[in-house]
Amino acid sequence: MVFYDVYSTIIGQSSNIVRSGEQIEITAGVGAFSRIASLKITIAGKEVTAGDEGIALYKFKSSSKPGTHFIPVKLSYTDQDGKEQTIEKNVEYTVAEECDQIKKEEKDN
Numbered sequence: 550m551v552f553y554d555v556y557s558t559i560i561g562q563s564s565n566i567v568r569s570g571e572q573i574e575i576t577a578g579v580g581a582f583s584r585i586a587s588l589k590i591t592i593a594g595k596e597v598t599a600g601d602e603g604i605a606l607y608k609f610k611s612s613s614k615p616g617t618h619f620i621p622v623k624l625s626y627t628d629q630d631g632k633e634q635t636i637e638k639n640v641e642y643t644v645a646e647e648c649d650q651i652k653k654e655e656k657d658n
Contacts, residue, residue, distance in 0.1 A: 553581035553582060553583050554582075554583055554584055554585065554603075555581070555582040555583070555584060555601075555602055555603040556579055556580070556581055556582070557579070557580055557582060557602040557603065557604055558577065558578070558579060558580075559576075559577070559578050559579065559580045560575065560576070560577045561575070561576045561577075562574070562575055562576075563575075563576075565642050565643065566643045566645055580604075582599075582602065582603025582604060583603065583626075584599075584603055586626040586627050586628070587625075587626060587627045587633075588603070588624065588625070588626045589624070589625040589626070590605040590622070590623070590624055591621075591622070591623040591624075591625075592605065592607040592620065592621070592622050592623075593607070593609065593620050593621060594621070595607075611642060611644055612644055613644070614644060615644045615645065615646035615647075616643065616644060616646075617641060617642075617643050618641070618642055618643070618644065619639040619640065619641050620639065620640045620641075620642070621637065621638075621639055622637070622638050622639070622640055623635065623636070623637045624636045624637075
């Protein structure tokens with residue numbers, strides 16, 4: 550029995566916010582996915598359906614509040630041995646605070 554029936558690219562980055570000259574790492578690869586693994590994906594408390602490639606896409610507007618924020622992601626699936634598995638992770642992002650110069654320029658305009 551072939552358990553993995555879909556392959557897709559996976560690309561991630563080490564940081565979403567950096568300063569000038571700071572290093573950014575890009576990770577890329579190919580993941581094997583299964584459409585028969587009874588996959589259930591929940592992002593920010595909402596169930597998100599996986600597409601034909603076996604992965605889910607969730608879009609959202611970032612918070613208007615500066616600082617670090619977390620989006621909970623939960624994946625539940627049946628593994629190759631028929632056991633139900635659950636993986637929970639938090640996706641972190643940071644909203645940068647506007648610098649005083651930008652605020653002053655907007656106020657003057």
